[in-house]
Amino acid sequence: MKEVIIQGLSQAYSNLVHMFAEFLPRLLVMLVIVLVGLLVAYLLKTILRTVLHVTRLDRLSEEAGASRFLRMAALPSMTELLSRSLFWVTWIGFILIGISVLGVAGLQDQISRLFLLLPAIFVAILILFLGLVTANFFSRAALLAAVNAGYPAPKLLSWSIRFLIWALAVSMALEQVGVARQTVIAAFSIVFGAFMFGLAIAFGLGGRDLARDFLERSLSEKKKEKYEEPQPL
Amino acid sequence: MAEDSFLADDFLRELMSVGEVDLLVGIPSYNNASTIRQALQSVEESLRQNFVRERAVILNVDGGSGDETRQIFVQSSERRDAGHKGLTSLRTIHRIFCEYDRSPSQGLALRTIVAAADLLRARACAVIAPTTTNLTPSWVANLLRPVYREGLDFVAPLYVRSRFQGLLARDLLYPMSRAVFSQRIRELYSDEWGFSGRLASQCLEQDVWHEEAVRTRPEAWMAIRATSAGLKCGQYFLGPKTAAPAASGPDIVEAIRQTVGNFFWCMETNQPNWIGPANSQPVLTFGPDHELSSDGIPPSQEKTFDLFRSGVNELEPILAAILAKDTHAQVKTIALSDRSKFHFAGELWVKTLYEFAASYHHAVLNRDHLVQALVPLYRGRLYSFLLEHANSSGEAMETQSEILCQEFERQKPYLIERWTAKS
Numbered sequence: 150m151k152e153v154i155i156q157g158l159s160q161a162y163s164n165l166v167h168m169f170a171e172f173l174p175r176l177l178v179m180l181v182i183v184l185v186g187l188l189v190a191y192l193l194k195t196i197l198r199t200v201l202h203v204t205r206l207d208r209l210s211e212e213a214g215a216s217r218f219l220r221m222a223a224l225p226s227m228t229e230l231l232s233r234s235l236f237w238v239t240w241i242g243f244i245l246i247g248i249s250v251l252g253v254a255g256l257q258d259q260i261s262r263l264f265l266l267l268p269a270i271f272v273a274i275l276i277l278f279l280g281l282v283t284a285n286f287f288s289r290a291a292l293l294a295a296v297n298a299g300y301p302a303p304k305l306l307s308w309s310i311r312f313l314i315w316a317l318a319v320s321m322a323l324e325q326v327g328v329a330r331q332t333v334i335a336a337f338s339i340v341f342g343a344f345m346f347g348l349a350i351a352f353g354l355g356g357r358d359l360a361r362d363f364l365e366r367s368l369s370e371k372k373k374e375k376y377e378e379p380q381p382l
Numbered sequence: 383m384a385e386d387s388f389l390a391d392d393f394l395r396e397l398m399s400v401g402e403v404d405l406l407v408g409i410p411s412y413n414n415a416s417t418i419r420q421a422l423q424s425v426e427e428s429l430r431q432n433f434v435r436e437r438a439v440i441l442n443v444d445g446g447s448g449d450e451t452r453q454i455f456v457q458s459s460e461r462r463d464a465g466h467k468g469l470t471s472l473r474t475i476h477r478i479f480c481e482y483d484r485s486p487s488q489g490l491a492l493r494t495i496v497a498a499a500d501l502l503r504a505r506a507c508a509v510i511a512p513t514t515t516n517l518t519p520s521w522v523a524n525l526l527r528p529v530y531r532e533g534l535d536f537v538a539p540l541y542v543r544s545r546f547q548g549l550l551a552r553d554l555l556y557p558m559s560r561a562v563f564s565q566r567i568r569e570l571y572s573d574e575w576g577f578s579g580r581l582a583s584q585c586l587e588q589d590v591w592h593e594e595a596v597r598t599r600p601e602a603w604m605a606i607r608a609t610s611a612g613l614k615c616g617q618y619f620l621g622p623k624t625a626a627p628a629a630s631g632p633d634i635v636e637a638i639r640q641t642v643g644n645f646f647w648c649m650e651t652n653q654p655n656w657i658g659p660a661n662s663q664p665v666l667t668f669g670p671d672h673e674l675s676s677d678g679i680p681p682s683q684e685k686t687f688d689l690f691r692s693g694v695n696e697l698e699p700i701l702a703a704i705l706a707k708d709t710h711a712q713v714k715t716i717a718l719s720d721r722s723k724f725h726f727a728g729e730l731w732v733k734t735l736y737e738f739a740a741s742y743h744h745a746v747l748n749r750d751h752l753v754q755a756l757v758p759l760y761r762g763r764l765y766s767f768l769l770e771h772a773n774s775s776g777e778a779m780e781t782q783s784e785i786l787c788q789e790f791e792r793q794k795p796y797l798i799e800r801w802t803a804k805s
Contacts, residue, residue: 286748289700293754296696297635299689303696378686378764381550381637382571 172251179247186243194236201228224281266326273322280318284311309344316340389497393480397501400476404436405429405526406504408495411442412486414512415449418442419458421512422477428519429475432527439476439502443494445486455479489597492604496582504579506530509601511573516624524618525576528668535613536605537576538567542622542673545776549764550634552783555641558735559602560662561790562649562797565609567617567665568672570602571641574620581608595647598640606648610655619669635757643753646742657798660791672780686765687721693758700755704741706800709733713759726766728786732793734759740800 201207207216207226216227224230249260288311295303320337324330389397407425411418422440429438442455456479482494492509499507506529508522521539528534543552551571560566585604590596596603608615632640649656664671694701694717702710712730719725735756742752771779 289748289751292696293700293751293757296693297689297754297757299685299692378634378683378761380547381634382548382632382641 175251179250182247182250183240183244186240186247189243190236190239193239194232197235198228198232201231206231269326273325276322276325277318280314280321284314284318287311287314309348313341313344389494390480393478393494394501396478396480397498400439400478400502402437403439403476403502403504404506405433405438405530406495406499406502406507407438407440407522407526408491408498408507408509409440409442409455409512410445410486410488410491410495410509411447411451411455411512412445413447413449413451415447415451415454417515418451418512419454421510421514421517422455422458424517424519425510425522426475428522428526431519432523433530436530437474439478439498439504441495441498442477442479443491444479444481445491446481446484452479452481487597489591489593489600492600493586493591496586499579499582500586504582506576506578507582508576509574511625513625514573514623516622521574521620524620524668525574528616528618528666529576529578532616532666533578533614534576534616534666535578535581536608536615538569538605538615538617539572539574539623540568540617540619540667540669540671540673541572545771545774545779546768549767550637550641550760553731553763553767553786554735554760555645557783557787557790558739559606559645560787561660561794562656563606563609563652564656564660564662565605565615565665566662566671567605567615569617570605570645571599572601575601575605576618577604577608578613581611581613584611584613590651593647595644599644602641602644603648606652610652614666616666616668617671619667619671619673634760635754638757638760639750639753642756643750646739646749646753649739650743653801657802660794662787662791673776683765683768684721686761686768687724690758690762690765691717693761697755697758700747700751701759703746704752704755705734705737709737713762717762721765722769724762724766724769726763728789729793731763732786732789733796736793736797737800739797740803743801 207228219225219227219230225233245260245263249257288307291310292303292307295306300306316337320333323333407429409418409421409425414421422442425440429436429440442452444451455477478498480494480498482490495507495509498504506526508525508529510517510522510525514521525537525539528537551569555570556568559570581604585607588607590603605615694713698714701713705713709730713734716724716726716730738752738756741747742749746752771782774782
């Protein structure tokens with residue numbers, strides 16, 4: 150009995166050693182690939198940035214009006230955006246190749262699937278970009294309107310709008326790439342519902358007096374003295 | 383013809399049946415049933431008294447009124463025709479009603495008027511607001527006569543202002559337009575003005591009528607167009623103006639969006655005509671070139687300062703994107719000062735506006751948002767103005783206005799520098 154246990158343990162130990170002996174070189178290869186990928190990505194980024202600077206892409210982008218959208222979304226210039234995108238795409242590609250070298254069962258298939266997902270990922274990135282632009286635009290519009298009208302907590306309103314649009318864009322993007330569709334829809338519904346419910350409660354409790362005051366004034370037609378500015382024109 | 387594409391067939395037929403005219407008076411309307419009768423009477427009276435031999439047409443361009451504006455215009459025309467039978471043999475006054483759209487737009491209304499003027503080969507035209515309740519026949523004549531008899535191409539009105547009225551025009555629009563476009567036209571943004579058939583034809587050829595700036599406030603664009611084309615501009619003192627309560631004008635935010643947005647757009651589209659040294663010239667003025675009545679008490683403006691302060695605080699990232707670091711720092715500093723000692727200096731105000739204009743040009747952010755970000759700063763300047771001039775006389779305020787105008791002209795090179803700088 151004791152011998153069997155010892156034999157089993159030594160077998161397991163030797164398997165482990167064997168596995169490590171096989172895995173470590175692969176891990177090293179993966180690390181080398183990732184590092185090389187980092188260098189290649191950085192190099193490509195630098196080359197692309199230089200080329201785009203020489204070709205004055207930013208100027209073209211400015212004239213085409215694309216730069217305005219990027220600024221609205223608080224994104225860097227077109228040259229910077231493209232060169233950074235190339236850097237990340239290249240490096241992620243190398244990382245995936247490195248992971249496939251590890252030879253982990255099942256991972257190969259996932260990586261192949263990931264490459265097949267690339268078009269959907271591209272669409273998802275586009276959705277995220279549009280979401281970012283839209284969120285920035287509407288949150289800024291709300292902030293300006295609230296500040297100029299003298300409403301309390303304009304930043305809260307602005308951030309709420311930004312958050313809602315982001316949440317919508319992120320859930321749409323995730324649905325596009327097919328990541329846990331049901332979960333994403335459910336999560337979005339819960340988050341959105343909770344947010345609206347929270348607002349309703351906040352208004353119902355926090356704004357109870359305000360609502361009563363508003364209704365009283367509306368129904369009794371007693372107008373509060375209105376803040377009037379001199380006629381501007 | 384350009385106008386073939388947008389004028390309705392019935393309207394065109396009516397215009398063609400009129401033939402050629404010397405004078406055209408356009409009345410843009412939208413739900414003005416309560417005031418249009420009086421406006422029409424004043425216009426007709428003016429044409430009868432002052433232009434006996436001229437062929438004239440009164441054109442009511444309507445933006446889809448839901449009330450009885452149209453019926454009143456048509457019926458009162460018929461009634462007056464009957465009443466004056468036999469007395470109008472020397473002239474022909476035609477009246478035409480046209481609904482240009484189902485929703486009101488000053489730009490579309492003006493486009494219809496200038497198209498009609500072009501088609502009828504009118505020599506002098508005037509636009510009259512039916513909302514002006516003290517419109518007299520002399521007003522119409524004073525807007526038409528300088529064009530018809532003196533050969534001017536654009537005539538702006540001049541009104542008596544109370545000391546605390548029209549501060550946006552006095553503190554921003556007039557001095558800035560004077561420095562930028564070098565013409566001292568005080569009321570660029572008004573509801574009444576006169577223009578020549580020549581200017582109407584030139585304006586009609588421009589492909590700008592779809593632009594938001596022209597759709598909302600076309601009058602300043604027309605004046606700037608005349609200035610840029612080297613046409614003769616003038617202004618006529620009309621006296622005090624009162625508007626119907628329902629038409630007391632847009633609120634401060636809307637007024638800034640419409641006028642400042644329009645003005646920046648005019649700067650953008652007329653860039654080659656104003657880049658150069660400031661050299662403002664007076665325009666031909668009939669009557670006094672300004673009059674500030676001593677009536678009017680300074681309104682209580684405690685909240686104006688609060689809105690300025692909160693605006694500077696809440697919009698900090700937006701203002702940082704628009705203003706130069708130094709200017710932004712100065713604005714933040716004054717926002718922290720005690721309200722009783724608050725002072726928004728003219729020099730800083732001019733610098734701020736020029737930086738806004740340059741940022742508009744470089745489109746550092748959505749242009750409508752950029753213009754809206756100016757509102758809190760204007761409120762700060764307004765508060766400072768009211769604090770400073772609570773007890774000032776009209777003359778003292780006018781002297782200060784002139785100093786501000788000179789400051790705008792002095793800093794024009796800074797505007798050009800910011801404007802032409804690479805973003």
